[in-house]
Amino acid sequence: xxxxxQSLITDEHRALIGVPGEPSTVVVREADAKRMRDVLGDxxxxxxxxxxxxxxxxxxxxxxxxxxxGRATPQLLPGAILTQQxxxxxxxxxxxxxLKAVGQVFDIRERLGGRYxxxxxxxxxxxxxxxDGQHVAASLLTITQFDPARAGRGGSE
Amino acid sequence: MSRYYEDVRVDDELEPVEKLPTEDxxxxxxxxxxxxxxxxxDAEAGRRMGIGGALVPGVLKMSWMTQYVNDWxxxxxxxGSIRVAFRRPDVAGxxxxxxxxxxxxxxxxxxxxxxxxxxxxxxGEPSVRGNITVALPSRG
Numbered sequence: 035x036x037x038x039x040q041s042l043i044t045d046e047h048r049a050l051i052g053v054p055g056e057p058s059t060v061v062v063r064e065a066d067a068k069r070m071r072d073v074l075g076d077x078x079x080x081x082x083x084x085x086x087x088x089x090x091x092x093x094x095x096x097x098x099x100x101x102x103x104g105r106a107t108p109q110l111l112p113g114a115i116l117t118q119q120x121x122x123x124x125x126x127x128x129x130x131x132x133l134k135a136v137g138q139v140f141d142i143r144e145r146l147g148g149r150y151x152x153x154x155x156x157x158x159x160x161x162x163x164x165x166d167g168q169h170v171a172a173s174l175l176t177i178t179q180f181d182p183a184r185a186g187r188g189g190s191e
Numbered sequence: 192m193s194r195y196y197e198d199v200r201v202d203d204e205l206e207p208v209e210k211l212p213t214e215d216x217x218x219x220x221x222x223x224x225x226x227x228x229x230x231x232x233d234a235e236a237g238r239r240m241g242i243g244g245a246l247v248p249g250v251l252k253m254s255w256m257t258q259y260v261n262d263w264x265x266x267x268x269x270x271g272s273i274r275v276a277f278r279r280p281d282v283a284g285x286x287x288x289x290x291x292x293x294x295x296x297x298x299x300x301x302x303x304x305x306x307x308x309x310x311x312x313x314x315g316e317p318s319v320r321g322n323i324t325v326a327l328p329s330r331g
Contacts, residue, residue, distance in 0.1 A: 066222070073220045073251075076258050080266060090261075090270050091254035095221070116249050120274040121257075 039146055042110045042154055047142050050108060055137040060096045060162070064129045067092050080126075088127040093171055096135065096162070107139065110154045111179040117155070118176035124169045133162040133170055140174060150180035194265040196296065196303035196327040205263050205291035205307070210255055212247040214283045220251050237282070247281035252319050256309045259289045260323045264305075267328040271304065275321035281313050288312040294322070302326040 067081065067088040074091075081087040137160040145153045157176045164170050217231040227248070230236040234244040257273055264270075281287060288311070295306040304324050311319040 069222055070220060070254065073216055074254055074258050076261075078258075078261060078266070089258075091250075091257045094250035094254055116277060118274075118276050119249060119253060120272065121253070122272040123270060126269070 039152065041144060042152075043142055043144060047108050047110070050106065050139045051142060052138060052140075055106065058135045058137075059132050060135055061132050062088050062092060062127045062129055064088075066095050067127075067129060070095070086129050088129050090121065090123050090127065090171075092127055093121050093123075093162075093173055096133075096160070096173070107156055107158055107177070108142065109179065110156075111181050113150075113180040113182040114177050115180070116175060117178040118157075118174075120172075120174040122172040122174075124171060127170065131164060133164060136161050136163070145178075150178055151184040153178050153180040155179075192265050193267045193328055194263065195330045196305065197330050199293055199296055199305050199327065201293050201296060203293040205259070205289075205309075208259055208289045210287045210289065212251065212281065212283050212285075212287060214245045217245070217248050217251060217283065220248065220254075231283075234283070242280045243282045245283035247283055247287075249275075249277050249319070252281065252287070252311055253321070255287075255289060256311070256319070256321050256323065259291060259309060260307055260325055263291065263307075264325045264327060269326045271302075271324040271326055273321055273323045275319050277319055279313070279316065279318040281311070281318045285313055287318070291323075303329050 070092060071089060076089060081089045137158060140159040141157040143155050145155060155176055155178050157174060159172060159174045161172045162170045214232045221227045230240055230246040231248050232245060237245045253273060253275055257270055261270060289309060290312060291307045291309040293305055294308045297304050304326055306322060306324050309321045309323055310317045
């Protein structure tokens with residue numbers, strides 16, 4: 035294996051996989067739901083003002099409200115770009131409810147070649163639970179880490 | 192209007208919808224008081240990343256895709272999941288066309304699940320590819 039093809043993933047990194055972070059809490063805020071609905075032009079009556087419900091995409095903002103679930107994302111290379119994301123919904127969100135967020139590193143893998151050269155793909159997940167401990171939703175995202183000096187220009191988000 | 196499981200067929204296509212992402216839209220989506228990636232609002236920051244202008248946030252595109260399928264599925268439907276791959280960056284100011292197609296329908300966990308493939312097209316090329324599952328009501 036050439037020097038620049040040596041694996042960057044150590045046993046320390048692998049040990050992070052599947053270890054839940056310190057839980058955090060996030061509140062489904064009416065202001066966030068309304069703002070996002072307005073920006074998207076979403077007139078769906080199910081989550082209109084006064085229904086007490088929030089649209090599913092409000093999950094996009096949980097990370098920005100401290101709902102990352104305490105996961106520690108290892109940084110192996112200086113460049114980072116979001117390449118894959120997933121949301122899962124067990125039930126609709128209610129305005130004002132407080133959710134417990136539990137994050138973890140879901141997977142770490144490497145890729146040789148391609149537009150980013152030698153890259154590391156880190157997938158993290160956050161599960162959201164209600165006050166009764168019932169699963170409400172989950173978010174997974176994959177960040178591709180790369181060395182900008184070695185990657186091609188442009189590329190995926 | 193409700194869309195019923197029995198009325199949906201694999202290969203059914205959704206009517207395309209055009210969206211125009213802008214820097215202002217991205218800032219408003221996250222909220223003007225909330226710090227976010229500077230490349231979402233600053234074309235120069237985007238250019239420094241090798242993109243041709245301000246970057247369109249991935250979660251904004253995911254939200255549009257979710258809304259697109261919700262609108263198609265009707266008021267009794269429930270989106271179960273959305274999984275996307277960001278293939279290319281999208282630049283603010285360039286129109287995006289959302290297109291969708293039914294790729295599967297199945298009974299799953301007591302629900303009538305329809306799976307759609309949804310893609311955003313910019314400059315004639317796909318930029319985001321996604322699969323969305325939605326549970327539909329039954330006529331029965």
